[in-house]
Amino acid sequence: AQSVTQLGSHVSVSEGALVLLRCNYSSSVPPYLFWYVQYPNQGLQLLLKYTSAATLVKGINGFEAEFKKSETSFHLTKPSAHMSDAAEYFCAVSEASGGGSQGNLIFGKGTKLSVKP
Amino acid sequence: NAGVMQNPRHLVRRRGQEARLRCSPMKGHSHVYWYRQLPEEGLKFMVYLQKENIIDESGMPKERFSAEFPKEGPSILRIQQVVRGDSAAYFCASSRGGEPQHFGDGTRLSIL
Numbered sequence: 277a278q279s280v281t282q283l284g285s286h287v288s289v290s291e292g293a294l295v296l297l298r299c300n301y302s303s304s305v306p307p308y309l310f311w312y313v314q315y316p317n318q319g320l321q322l323l324l325k326y327t328s329a330a331t332l333v334k335g336i337n338g339f340e341a342e343f344k345k346s347e348t349s350f351h352l353t354k355p356s357a358h359m360s361d362a363a364e365y366f367c368a369v370s371e372a373s374g375g376g377s378q379g380n381l382i383f384g385k386g387t388k389l390s391v392k393p
Numbered sequence: 394n395a396g397v398m399q400n401p402r403h404l405v406r407r408r409g410q411e412a413r414l415r416c417s418p419m420k421g422h423s424h425v426y427w428y429r430q431l432p433e434e435g436l437k438f439m440v441y442l443q444k445e446n447i448i449d450e451s452g453m454p455k456e457r458f459s460a461e462f463p464k465e466g467p468s469i470l471r472i473q474q475v476v477r478g479d480s481a482a483y484f485c486a487s488s489r490g491g492e493p494q495h496f497g498d499g500t501r502l503s504i505l
Contacts, residue, residue, distance in 0.1 A: 285433075310493065319397070319484055319496035320436070366435055380426055380449065381486075381494065383435035 278303045278369050282384035290392045295339075295354040297387050299367030302348060309350045310368040310381065311341055320366060326350060337361070362391045395420065397487050397497035398467075405503045412472040412479070414500045418487030425468045426494060427460060430482040442468060472502075480504045 283298040301307055308327050312320035324335025331343045341352045350367060365388075368381040398417040406412050418425050423443055428436040438452040442462035453460070457475075462468040472479055482501050486494035 280435075312496075317498070317501075319399075319498040320486075322493050322495070325493055380438040380441055380452070381428075381436070382438070383428075385433070385435045 278307070278371065278382045280367050280369050280382055280384035282367050282387050284387055285385065286388045286390065288390040288392060289357045291359055292356050295357045295361065295389065297352040297365050297389065299350045299352065299384060300348050301350060301369045303369055303371065305371050308370045309343065310370070311335065311339070311352050312366045312368060314364045314366065323352070357391045359391050359393065362389055364388045397485055397495055399485050399497035399500050401500060402498065403501045403503070405505060406475050407505045408476060409474050412475050412502055414470040414483050414502070415467045416470070416485030416497060417467040419495055422487035422489055424488045424490065425462050426486040427470050428484045428486065430484060436484060475504050477504050
């Protein structure tokens with residue numbers, strides 16, 4: 277069965293500092309991996325997706341994530357945090373390429389990112 | 394191009410009443426998913442539908458919950474005889490085949 281673990285329910289960084297949000301997955305088949313961001317009282321917005329084309333995936337708003345099969349990880353990073361990055365971030369796994377068609381998304385519990393001025 | 398539209402944004406019901414949550418997918422999307430988000434939890438899959446068909450309902454509670462996606466009109470998630478434990482945010486997502494899911498802003502359901 278697929279599962280996702282996000283280490284750290286809360287992460288706090290200073291503005292301009294590196295952002296690192298951790299995600300580990302388990303899957304019996306080559307997975308498709310996603311990071312979504314949720315702002316208060318809003319839905320989820322896709323940041324980036326891994327679909328086996330390249331291990332380093334670049335997303336929107338300066339975020340990127342690296343797929344490491346040996347570590348079963350897909351950590352999200354951003355070199356320099358901005359105040360507007362404060363939100364909750366969810367890692368998700370699917371056996372289907374778009375998290376659609378043949379499969380649903382399995383989400384981690386989320387990590388709330390705070391950015392201090 | 395409008396995104397996934399959910400209504401109402403907030404819904405208050407008393408115990409024992411029925412709740413109906415609506416979701417209009419993005420234009421051109423024929424796949425609809427419903428997820429439930431409890432406080433301090435990630436989203437949990439409930440049901441996956443295509444037009445007039447339920448494809449996967451493995452995440453749906455066995456009783457009181459039902460979903461449909463008719464040929465015309467929005468997808469509906471229906472909860473009968475609501476209880477306090479049904480209080481949550483319910484999110485709808487839509488996609489084209491093989492493409493990532495796009496989410497609506499959710500319906501916050503509160504049970505008095």
